[in-house]
Amino acid sequence: MKLHKISIGVLCFVFALAFSVSIAQAETTVNANADVQVTTGNVKPKPPLPPLRSGDKKVLDIRKDTRDERKKEVQDIRTDVKGQLQGDKAKMNSDIKAMKGTLNDSSTPQQRMDLRLTVEEMRQNFKGERQTALKTMKQDIFKVRKTALGKQLTTTLENLTTNRTRIDALLTKLEGAGKDTTTARASLVLADAKLAAAKVAVDAFIALPDPAPTKTTTTTTTTTDTSASASVDVTKPRLQGDAAIKALKEARDAFFATIKLAVIIKTEMKTDSNATVTK
Numbered sequence: 333m334k335l336h337k338i339s340i341g342v343l344c345f346v347f348a349l350a351f352s353v354s355i356a357q358a359e360t361t362v363n364a365n366a367d368v369q370v371t372t373g374n375v376k377p378k379p380p381l382p383p384l385r386s387g388d389k390k391v392l393d394i395r396k397d398t399r400d401e402r403k404k405e406v407q408d409i410r411t412d413v414k415g416q417l418q419g420d421k422a423k424m425n426s427d428i429k430a431m432k433g434t435l436n437d438s439s440t441p442q443q444r445m446d447l448r449l450t451v452e453e454m455r456q457n458f459k460g461e462r463q464t465a466l467k468t469m470k471q472d473i474f475k476v477r478k479t480a481l482g483k484q485l486t487t488t489l490e491n492l493t494t495n496r497t498r499i500d501a502l503l504t505k506l507e508g509a510g511k512d513t514t515t516a517r518a519s520l521v522l523a524d525a526k527l528a529a530a531k532v533a534v535d536a537f538i539a540l541p542d543p544a545p546t547k548t549t550t551t552t553t554t555t556t557d558t559s560a561s562a563s564v565d566v567t568k569p570r571l572q573g574d575a576a577i578k579a580l581k582e583a584r585d586a587f588f589a590t591i592k593l594a595v596i597i598k599t600e601m602k603t604d605s606n607a608t609v610t611k
Contacts, residue, residue, distance in 0.1 A: 394487050402480035406473050413469045417462055424458050475542050478569040482538045485576050489534050492527055492583055496520075499590055506597050516593040523586035530579035537576040 428451050435444060499520060503513045570577070 395484055398480050398483050398487070402476055405476045409469055409472050409476070413465050417465060420458060420461065424454055428454065471542070474569065478540075478542070478572070481569045481573050482534075485534045485537065485573065485580065488580050489527075489531060492530070492580070492587065495587060496524070496527060499523075499587060499594070502594055506594065506601070509601060511597050511601060513594075513597060516590055516597065519586070519590040519593055523583065523590050526579070526583035526586040530576070530583040533576040533579040537573045540572055 431447055431450065435447065503516055503520065506513050506516075
């Protein structure tokens with residue numbers, strides 16, 4: 333699915349930037365038109381694009397910090413496991429070398445056979461410990477990524493809620509200027525429903541338990557500990573969070589639709605103001 337290939341951070345950044353600028357542009361135009369006076373001559377130039385508000389910049393900073401923290405935690409987990417396995421393997425090889433050093437020309441065939449069996453057992457034990465360590469590592473990394481995604485989804489949800497308030501204030505200004513916002517208000521009601529559904533989806537994702545190790549059976553000639561054969565569900569957090577991601581996207585699109593309607597009203601307002609100025 334294409335949605336899974338797009339970084340949630342990139343989606344959030346593009347949405348916050350475009351959404352904030354759209355609202356700010358509309359707000360700026362409403363304020364500017366409210367101050368228009370009947371004059372002669374050239375029409376006032378368009379106001380410059382407004383910068384990101386401090387609140388929007390804070391949201392983007394939070395998302396960046398979350399991504400950076402996630403990357404560092406994942407790297408630390410991998411580094412620790414890699415270092416542990418390298419140390420264990422080095423110790424095993426050193427012990428094997430020391431045991432082989434005890435053999436000499438007078439060693440019996442049985443002693444040599446016992447040593448080979450001991451070495452093989454040591455290597456099998458290390459292999460099992462390595463598999464367990466890697467599976468535990470995958471589970472720990474999953475938890476880190478799930479927590480980070482949950483935080484990003486929550487931040488996006490909060491940003492949508494904040495912008496919803498700004499849209500409502502914008503429509504109130506347009507109404508105060510005598511404009512009919514019936515269609516935009518109806519669109520906002522639909523967007524509110526999408527936002528409520530997104531909140532339910534995000535809360536459901538955050539409440540999901542971490543995947544528990546599943547038992548697998550291994551056919552061997554000896555009895556083995558099944559806990560050492562546990563396999564971790566490596567389903568990516570984004571797959572489990574797919575419903576929440578889609579719901580947020582639908583809510584975002586619904587609010588964009590409302591903004592577009594507000595922009596149409598704003599454009600009509602601007603046209604009326606320009607006509608008044610040129611009289």
